[in-house]
Amino acid sequence: MKQHVQWFVYSILSLFSISLVSAQEKAIPVFENGEAQIVEAFNNTKDWIRHDLWVETTFDTDGDGKMDRMHVAVTRPKQTDTEGLKLPIVYESSPYYAGVAGEVDGLFWNVNHELGEEEKPRTKVEVKRTGERPIISNSQIRTWVPRGYIVVHSSSPGTGLSQGAPTVGGINESLAPKAVIDWLNGRAKGYTTPDGNETVEAFWSTGKVGMTGTSYNGTIPLAAATTGVEGLEAIIPVAPNTSYYHYYRSNGLVRSPGGYLGEDIDVLYDFIHSGDESKRAYNNRTVRDTEMKNGMDRVTGDYNDFWAGRDYLNQMKPMTAALLMSHGFNDWNVMPEHSYRIYQAAKDMGLPVQIYYHQFGHGGPPPMSMMNRWFTHYLHGVNNGVENDAKAWIVRENDDRLKPTAYEDYPNPDAKHITLHLGKGGKTAGRLTPIPAKKQGQETLVDDATVSGIDLAQASESKKRLLYTLPTLTEDLHISGLAKISVTLASSKPAANLSVWLVSLPWNGEKGAKITDNIITRGWADPQNHKSISESEPLKPSKFYTVNFDLQPDDQVIPKGQHIGLMIFSSDNQYTILPKPGTELTIDLDKTTLQLPIVGGKDALEKAIK
Template sequence: MIKTLKHSLFLTLLLGVVGLVNAQSIEGSTTTKTLPIIENGEAQIVPEFKDASKWIRHDLWVETDFDTDGDGKKDRMHVAVTRPYQTDTENLKLPVIYITSPYFAGVAPFKEGSFWNVKHELGQPAPPRIHPEVVRKGERPIISNSHINTWVPRGFIVVHSSSPGTGLSQGAPTVGGENESLAPKAVIDWLCGRAKGFTEPYGKKRVKAYWSTGKVGMTGTSYNGTLPLAAATTGVKGLKAIIPIAPNTSYYHYYRSNGLVRSPGGYLGEDIDVLYDYIHSGDESKRAHNNATVRDTEMKNGMDRITGDYNDFWAGRDYLNKMEPMKAALLMAHGFNDWNVMPDHSYRIFKAAKEKGLPVQIYYHQEGHGGEPPLSMMNRWFTRYLHGVENGVENDPEAWIVREDAPRDQPTPYPQYPHPEAEAVSLYLTKGAPEVGGLTLNKKTGEGKEKLIDNYSFSGAVLAQAEYTDHRLLYLSPKLTQDLHISGIPKVTVTLASSKPAANLSVWLVSLPWNTSKKAKITDNIITRGWADPQNHSSLTNGEPLEPGIFYEVSFDLMPDDQIIPKGQQLGLLIFSSDREFTLWPEPGTELTIDLDKTHLEVPIVGGTESFKKATK
């Protein structure tokens, strides 16, 4: 029921206890105020806040401290507000849930030639690509309707903004540059009374967020999930909690892998300059300047599709390097089978935030890109840190993982991730090429060397199912006699020689036999994967050409996972060169020779070696 209070003393006492609204009253007067309702630690739908026809919707421009479009004026961000009418009629102040995005005003079409051509030799430049233009869309004052139906009825104000150089926001898109952190910081500063807001993009009439409590939370998915983290790494005061969903936390990790030029899943040939073109929906008169300074200078000089090495350009777009100022409570969400923004993006930030002592939780599901936590989990997080209700969420289990056959809104709680009982189990290779070799606990010597021949024509899935082929090496564990729980980050060490100065290296951990049924689940076949450039065997920042015939040790992590492999399956280590779905496509024929005695896999298994022994006896 709605709580209507008509005695100022009772109102003041109640508000002091629950900390929901900073109300002002005059002694002896009668006040009426509609308040959020909290039950079981969650904000409930308030009937008086539910009528969308009565919501107040307006837009404005917040002034930043930067000028990235070169017009000599500080860039202003376009901001839209959706709030209950009681914020005017009752002088009600409420916390804010804020979503910012480069996508709200439309994106460029995917055209042939707008992505990089991946069919060329490693270390060689690709042919030039075309640059599609965005046709801007959108109307004032509504930037987006996302999230409003969920949160406004529950006693929150919802704010949207367009990223720099997109929509009606001024400036230039930088795809991870500093202004993408400072822009949402400016909006939060305005929500907290520290920055200037204006009614028009170049006007002087001021507007204030008098309805804001100064407590802000952020959320969003993919790029929209990256930007809450970007804002949080500024340490901006007032940003209390963020819920990034499948966020890109490092553009190097998104477009490169251990020195290798690697595309995000589903977007072969995409790179950071392609994404720049895709989102550049801002003022048409500013686009030529932005293209020249950002895309055709900073990105062209820094992105380095030739070597794939980590450099200052990429370091500046890696939020793990910027965590020190962060104060916001963090609930991360990701899919273990997200091969677009891969699951290590969330884990690396979650781990760093935990080490800083921040309140953290992580929610992983077994599906692909996107997938927010259950509403109840998000509600408890925002109710605790925005409404200030002591609901004990910080004492909830730290990790929530959706098991393989469970619906996404029914995760299993765990005290932490990886599972506290998981231990790295080393597995070694026995020969078998061009058919199948073994994967065993016992390290043998004298297994010799085996070769594979690169050919991008064959996908990883085809290679995993092949009984006999020269284009991959495959090593299988004994058949599992009981379920085996993997939790954490597998690591592979491959000692190899290449017939050419450069080669792709792709490694998949698979579950066989391969399920070819139309009803196969995403978890049935691929457990996890990883890619590396052997030229970066000793340094991520300074790869060197391989000397043909010389063996090099290449060690790298595969993607994080938490999966229960059912009995009857076999673990399979699949080693091949070019990955048709992710890497460049050099001319087939490069030979990789693997030294089996000096190659091994480490798998984090709940219960460690004993569990593996029991499952394979």
């Protein structure tokens, strides 16, 4: 009897031991120093399971009487099938995956006309869809799957094999990724085909989702987060467009994104509309040729209900996702205000936030370590202390983009706005000084869009711009935050462009010069909107109006030996409508000021210009 008992105990222990060994051999995510590590068992691309499906949404935007379904692709480690492993998801959505329209003559609006003038119709284009099933995109996969994540992609409404219509910031572009996240949490239905009834379940999902992407692909994570969808734990938007008004307008002015003179929201619609060809006529008629045509208003540039509905700042109240924002201070396509305004709002809401700014142009995600810590904490639940890290990470001017400097916050808490005043002499270089001087009078510039802002900034003398400079810096001067301009002006015509650049002089015209060597920040406004960006009125010639607006956010150390210059001119031939030369703007010097956010405030400025 004793032998039988011993054998039984031995058998139980052996089975337990085998089970324990088996459990130890199972592949699981590994974390070191608060970051997910590459796990060899997840790293063999041949073992990855890749499949696609269609997730049903709660909207019908292509008018066929059926809820639109979004095309979704999944890439996951084989262990999610063979070992029952459940993992969190890194999700990217885009309107670009199936290709975009080529640029043809007339695609963009013709900006060579007088302000307020009705423009001639532009050329409409069709997208030829590209791509194969089941792979929508390969982005994010090699980064995150080996580290213990599942990667999901989806094409946004009306693009690729996703049904519906693109709306360029409409509510369906928020509800589409919400539906995918709902499916990942078992709250929405996924199907094997776009029109069939065979369902697909995300049995391998923990339900915790992080989203990321760049530009439009960075906008969609924010759009999803504004729905408050449960399961979206964290987002890392890179250079996101957070307001289509701020992308295509500026303080009441019709202003193009840098590099795309004449682009507008209807152009972007045509550019991305790669969905079902049989639905395009309906989509074009209802979205582009009705909603957009009636709402976008290229005549006044005013902010209205159409634009308010495509401004994610207005929709943030339900948001709960942790936000790691990334942008370039010299991104003149999607300008840095887009990230700044959302970061400030999320911080005010008490959400976990960090912001990463670099000194380069469009795009540029945070260092991998930052993203890894963010997703490790919020998706895997590892207590790595990321929520206690510095809120702001700024890449200094001559540093590697992947080696930012940590700061308590952005703008730098030690920055104070110092009011600077103008002294006469702007055709050459008038004074910019913290000491106001009375009776400086008025100075006039003549608009000429044939001359670039770059050439105007380098001109030793010009009647086409007014320039005012601080004395040569004897110490480095650190600027952090929003410079604020108040211009009191009169126009010779009922409408005029107003452009303002803050520049570092002398201009470095050498080949390979960094943008930070020359341009500090910029801003544009329509004087007709001096009361409000939602209300414009024709200017009475010779009557003075005061226009107040912010320049683009910046954090820059201006080196000693340079001058900081305020340049005021009219049409900016890289960004604005381009009327015929000749409009005169007269500036009241006594009533025009610049508020510059200087780290160290008045003391730092006085030390730098003594």
